[in-house]
Each structure stands twice: as C-alpha cells, then as structure tokens.
Amino acid sequence: MSAAPATASSPVGGSDRGRIVVQKLTKSFGSFRAVDNLSFEVPPGRVTGFLGPNGAGKTTTLRMILGLIRPTSGGSTIGGVPYVQLSDPLRVVGAALEATNFHPGRTGRDHLRVMATAAGLPASRADELLELVGIPAAAKKPAGGYSMGMRQRLGLAGALLGDPDVLVLDEPANGLDPEGIRWLRGFLRHLAGNGKTILVSSHLLAEVEQTVDDVIILANGRLIRQGTIEELRGHPKVRVVVPDPARLAQALNGAGIATEPGDAPGTVFALTENAASVGDIAFRAGLPVHELRRQQADLEALFFELTSQGGARNRNLGAPAAGAGQPGAAPTQAPTKAPTEHVDPTSAPTEGEAL
Numbered sequence: 001m002s003a004a005p006a007t008a009s010s011p012v013g014g015s016d017r018g019r020i021v022v023q024k025l026t027k028s029f030g031s032f033r034a035v036d037n038l039s040f041e042v043p044p045g046r047v048t049g050f051l052g053p054n055g056a057g058k059t060t061t062l063r064m065i066l067g068l069i070r071p072t073s074g075g076s077t078i079g080g081v082p083y084v085q086l087s088d089p090l091r092v093v094g095a096a097l098e099a100t101n102f103h104p105g106r107t108g109r110d111h112l113r114v115m116a117t118a119a120g121l122p123a124s125r126a127d128e129l130l131e132l133v134g135i136p137a138a139a140k141k142p143a144g145g146y147s148m149g150m151r152q153r154l155g156l157a158g159a160l161l162g163d164p165d166v167l168v169l170d171e172p173a174n175g176l177d178p179e180g181i182r183w184l185r186g187f188l189r190h191l192a193g194n195g196k197t198i199l200v201s202s203h204l205l206a207e208v209e210q211t212v213d214d215v216i217i218l219a220n221g222r223l224i225r226q227g228t229i230e231e232l233r234g235h236p237k238v239r240v241v242v243p244d245p246a247r248l249a250q251a252l253n254g255a256g257i258a259t260e261p262g263d264a265p266g267t268v269f270a271l272t273e274n275a276a277s278v279g280d281i282a283f284r285a286g287l288p289v290h291e292l293r294r295q296q297a298d299l300e301a302l303f304f305e306l307t308s309q310g311g312a313r314n315r316n317l318g319a320p321a322a323g324a325g326q327p328g329a330a331p332t333q334a335p336t337k338a339p340t341e342h343v344d345p346t347s348a349p350t351e352g353e354a355l
C-alpha cells in the first residue's frame with residue numbers, strides 16, 4: 001500500500017489513524033549510509049517489532065520518524081502526516097528512545113508534572129501514569145536513584161502522557177528483569193488490544209518474540225524481512241526418525257499430511273503440529289518410528305542467519321578476520337554515533353541538524 005499524500009491539513013482518521021508509513025527513507029552521515037531506502041508500514045492495533053543487530057539503523061530510523069533528524073531522502077508519516085506537521089503531536093505519538101537521561105535530582109512525579117504542564121495537561125496526570133506503569137512508590141524518589149527498569153517505566157509513562165494513538169519505544173526491555181519483561185509484554189499487548197499502534201525496537205528477536213504480532217527486520221540499514229511473527233516461524237513441523245522415510249512420507253501424504261525431506265538420512269518432516277497423528281499414521285502403516293518430535297522454529301538462529309547472510313554481514317563488525325577474508329582489507333568502520341537524547345515529545349528537536 002502506498003502512503004497517502006501527507007499534508008498538514010490531512011485528517012487523522014479512517015484507516016490512516018495511527019498508521020506509520022515509511023517510504024524510501026535514507027539517512028547518510030557523511031559518506032556512511034546508516035539507513036538505506038527503507039519502506040514499511042506499521043498498522044494500528046498490533047505490536048510490531050523493529051529488529052536488527054547493533055548498528056543496523058533502528059534508532060536512526062525512529063529518530064527520523066519522530067522528526068528529530070532530517071532524512072537525506074524519503075519520508076515518513078504518522079496518521080498520514082509527517083511528524084513535524086502534526087498539530088498536536090503529543091496526542092498522536094508518544095516516544096521513549098532512551099531511558100537514561102532524566103534529571104537525576106528530580107523525582108519521577110516532578111519529571112512527569114513538568115512534561116504535563118508544558119503540554120497543557122493537568123499535573124494529576126503524573127500520578128495516574130506512575131500508577132499505570134507500576135511505579136507509584138517511586139513518585140517521590142529522585143530519578144537519579146532509579147534502577148534501569150524504573151527508568152524504562154518512567155520513560156514509558158512520559159511516552160503515554162498525551163494518551164497517544166502511537167507508541168514508539170526504543171529497546172524498552174533493556175534492563176528489565178524477567179518480571180518486568182512479562183509486565184511490559186502484557187502492557188503492550190493491552191495497549192495494542194485497545195487499538196494503539198506499538199512499534200518496539202530490539203536487537204534480540206528472542207526478547208520480543210512473545211510480544212510482537214509483526215516484525216520488520218533490518219541489517220546494515222536495509223530492510224531484510226517484513227511479515228507476521230507466524231510467517232517468520234514458518235509452518236509447524238514434526239521431525240520423524242524412521243528406517244524408511246519414503247514409505248512414511250507416502251503414508252502421511254495418503255492421509256493428507258504434506259511432507260518435506262528430512263535434515264539427515266533416515267528423517268522426514270511432516271508439515272503438521274499434530275505429532276500424535278503422525279505417530280498414529282505410522283503405526284497403522286506398520287512402520288516403526290524411532291523418534292518423533294515437534295520442531296520449534298529457532299527464531300534466534302533464523303534472525304542471525306537473516307541478518308548475517310551475504311551482504312548483510314554487520315558492517316560494524318568490520319571485515320572478516322585476516323585469513324577468513326581478503327588479507328589486509330581495511331575494516332569498514334562505521335562512525336561513532338552521537339549520544340542520543342531522551343525524547344521529550346513536547347520539546348523541539350535538539351540535534352545540530354535537527355529540524
């Protein structure tokens with residue numbers, strides 16, 4: 001689907017509401033292309049994982065979507081409108097790009113109150129939000145003493161200030177303990193269930209695989225894969241070890257279960273999740289079965305494969321070690337990135353080249 005023409009007067013409604021559309025987005029820092037001709041859409045009502053190894057270009061893309069840096073070319077819209085043209089951005093999109101830069105001497109409550117006041121919202125919203133993100137007891141403590149997990153929750157509270165349609169969260173699970181990750185998962189799923197658009201970045205697919213509906217995978221600034229997490233997992237399979245795989249395949253096919261050649265001699269894959277029915281069919285056909293196991297897609301391995309194959313080898317790792325590649329080849333070193341700031345949606349962009 002192509003993006004609707006984006007103008008300041010575009011209505012934020014209909015099917016555009018809460019939809020992020022990125023078109024041919026490119027960002028170069030000098031001669032280094034951090035984001036390369038990226039196009040994707042993020043629909044409302046779903047949690048979308050924005051994934052890629054370190055340095056893939058996730059944060060740079062999010063910063064462009066949020067109007068914090070200017071694209072070299074291409075563009076993006078939120079609800080049909082570029083971020084910088086949103087008349088009331090706080091109610092459209094909330095973002096937390098980093099959870100570390102709060103004023104250390106200011107309490108969580110004061111931090112949120114300052115933001116609320118600047119946005120013309122009642123100061124009482126601060127306590128509501130602290131309650132919502134599960135840190136009401138931290139309200140009176142200076143943020144400098146917060147754990148990483150508490151800072152993440154405070155960042156999330158800030159992003160939720162204007163009850164926006166869209167939430168953009170950069171690595172929100174960083175620093176959360178297992179209980180915190182479970183809480184975050186439930187919280188994001190709840191928000192998506194209420195129709196919000198949730199875009200969550202992570203460099204670990206395994207970290208978000210239970211949370212996301214859709215994935216957008218980047219490597220070296222380029223789109224590698226986009227689809228549902230189910231599509232990525234692929235068809236459920238049962239791996240069977242049998243003395244005669246061809247006969248078992250025949251029996252399974254005869255019973256309406258498709259098969260694929262196995263990954264080793266004496267194996268066959270039945271394309272079903274019903275391991276019991278595979279065993280029953282083998283039994284009825286008089287075929288001994290030595291092993292029968294549901295095959296779980298190894299998403300971590302798949303993610304690694306997708307983001308490291310061919311030209312997708314992580315440029316930030318430099319050239320392969322001498323002996324493995326061309327001897328003496330200079331490493332393709334990416335420039336060191338400038339420190340990122342916590343996004344206060346009420347403030348103007350602060351970067352030198354910002355709009």
Ligand SMILES: Nc1ncnc2c1ncn2[C@@H]1O[C@H](COP(=O)(O)OP(=O)(O)OP(=O)(O)O)[C@@H](O)[C@H]1O
Nearest residue numbers: 029034054055056057058059060203334335337338
């Ligand atoms: N302001 C900048 N100046 C120069 N290079 C930059 C700048 N910002 C980012 N980069 C480079 O662009 C590339 C992409 O960085 P980005 O932070 O977008 O990646 P990322 O996918 O978010 O990585 P991570 O998971 O480590 O946060 C990196 O090589 C980074 O060094």
